[in-house]
Amino acid sequence: MAGARVLVHVRRAGAGGAAAFGQVRGAPAGTGGNRGQWRGLGTMGVTGGSVQSRGSGHCGDSAGTVTAVSPQSVTGVFCPAHTDVALVSCGLERGRFLISDVPFPGSTVTVLKRPPFCPAKLRGDTPGDRGGPAGVAAAVAVLLEATCGHVLLTRRASTLRHFPNVWVPPGGHLEPGEELVAAGLRELAEETGLRLEPGTFSWHLLGLWESLFPPSLSWGPPRCHHIVTYLGLRSAEPRQRLQARLCPSPGEVSAVAWLEPRVLEAIAATEDGAEAPGPGSEPGLGSGSFPSELPTTVGITELSPDGFRSSRIATGILLRRAPARGPDLERVSTGTKFALGRWRARGEEERE
Numbered sequence: 001m002a003g004a005r006v007l008v009h010v011r012r013a014g015a016g017g018a019a020a021f022g023q024v025r026g027a028p029a030g031t032g033g034n035r036g037q038w039r040g041l042g043t044m045g046v047t048g049g050s051v052q053s054r055g056s057g058h059c060g061d062s063a064g065t066v067t068a069v070s071p072q073s074v075t076g077v078f079c080p081a082h083t084d085v086a087l088v089s090c091g092l093e094r095g096r097f098l099i100s101d102v103p104f105p106g107s108t109v110t111v112l113k114r115p116p117f118c119p120a121k122l123r124g125d126t127p128g129d130r131g132g133p134a135g136v137a138a139a140v141a142v143l144l145e146a147t148c149g150h151v152l153l154t155r156r157a158s159t160l161r162h163f164p165n166v167w168v169p170p171g172g173h174l175e176p177g178e179e180l181v182a183a184g185l186r187e188l189a190e191e192t193g194l195r196l197e198p199g200t201f202s203w204h205l206l207g208l209w210e211s212l213f214p215p216s217l218s219w220g221p222p223r224c225h226h227i228v229t230y231l232g233l234r235s236a237e238p239r240q241r242l243q244a245r246l247c248p249s250p251g252e253v254s255a256v257a258w259l260e261p262r263v264l265e266a267i268a269a270t271e272d273g274a275e276a277p278g279p280g281s282e283p284g285l286g287s288g289s290f291p292s293e294l295p296t297t298v299g300i301t302e303l304s305p306d307g308f309r310s311s312r313i314a315t316g317i318l319l320r321r322a323p324a325r326g327p328d329l330e331r332v333s334t335g336t337k338f339a340l341g342r343w344r345a346r347g348e349e350e351r352e
Contacts (some may be wrong), residue, residue, distance in 0.1 A: 006174040008136040008227045009093075010077050011100040073120035074099065074136060074227055075112050075210045084121070085113040090208060090229075095176060097138035097227065099208070111342070112227075114210035115334050116273040117324070119222045139226045141171025141335075142184040143206065143343055144194070146239035151264055151343070153336070154191060154248065155255040155300075162213045162224060165254070167318060167332040169339070171228065180205075184231045192256065193247025200237060206230040206342040209335040218325040230339035232346065243301075250303050255311075257300040261347075263315060266291055267332050268340035272322040 078086035078101055089100045089107035098104070099112065114121060144152040153167045170191040174183045181203055189195045207230055212222040235242060239258050248256055259267075297312040320331040332340075 006097055006138040008138050009096045009098050013102045075114040084116055088112045108205055110205050111207040117216050119212050119217050136225045138174040139228045140174050140180055140183040141169045141228055142188055142231045142233050143169050144233045146235055148239050149261045150239050150258040153257050154253045157252055157254045165330045168336050180229055191249050191252050201233050201235045204232045206232050206339050209338050211335050232343055255300045255302040264340050265344055267318050268337050268344055270319045272334040
């Protein structure tokens with residue numbers, strides 16, 4: 001089962017149907033269907049092949065299955081071209097991660113978003129067109145919150161091919177047979193060494209993010225395409241106890257940090273693509289001034305050949321925006337900012 005991936009499928013009700021998603025390779029109508037057992041956040045089976053798009057006149061009636069060899073932006077299936085966000089229903093069904101514009105049994109309604117500079121939006125093709133891995137893969141990332149409200153982020157190792165030196169929550173591919181929460185817990189354990197026992201945490205769905213790498217066409221054509229499901233995990237343990245159990249994987253992580261709520265809120269507010277850097281500002285930080293209420297540095301734990309060491313980095317590094325051109329910077333990923341914004345909004349709702 002090595003290398004197996006769970007692929008993303010979309011379903012549109014109404015005009016257009018399956019053909020609205022990518023270039024159709026000619027599977028005839030009536031081959032396959034939408035009837036069968038639907039699953040939400042439960043167990044899945046194995047899947048393979050290209051991304052498929054499933055059309056239906058209305059929910060529950062089959063209109064055939066077609067195979068898309070050149071799917072465009074997944075988010076663009078559900079929103080007008082001038083916007084980058086849509087409200088969708090999502091869930092697991094027969095080994096596929098299904099996104100639909102209508103609810104289905106076991107599905108959950110959430111937000112699907114892409115960055116304004118999404119290569120699939122601007123260029124309209126995906127890795128399958130260039131000999132890369134076919135299809136759009138499903139991934140999971142988890143924002144782990146300690147009892148004090150601090151959230152764990154990790155800095156990706158500099159040797160990784162995708163998003164090196166970028167701050168993200170633990171996460172990775174959804175594997176065949178996994179539930180979303182189980183995948184998030186597995187990735188958390190693999191990357192940080194933290195294993196959460198049942199009954200010691202609660203969780204909620206934050207939203208879906210369309211991610212491509214490279215994230216901007218100015219850095220070259222995209223080589224991979226994912227829909228990332230962000231989950232919020234709220235631990236019943238204090239940060240100090242969780243920190244004591246950390247054992248990050250040096251092949252994936254170069255540093256970890258527990259960030260306080262005011263820093264997290266400031267990171268979420270620095271939306272990538274919102275504005276260009278102003279004169280005299282830190283590269284990638286934008287034209288706004290540094291918030292005076294924030295600490296000038298934040299503590300991190302770095303991995304070194306001799307083990308772990310405590311260090312500090314400028315808070316401004318975490319507030320950088322993704323550069324429109326030139327080499328990438330150490331920063332927080334655009335998808336992570338989206339997830340932190342959803343995390344902050346949920347916290348405000350709970351306090352009301």
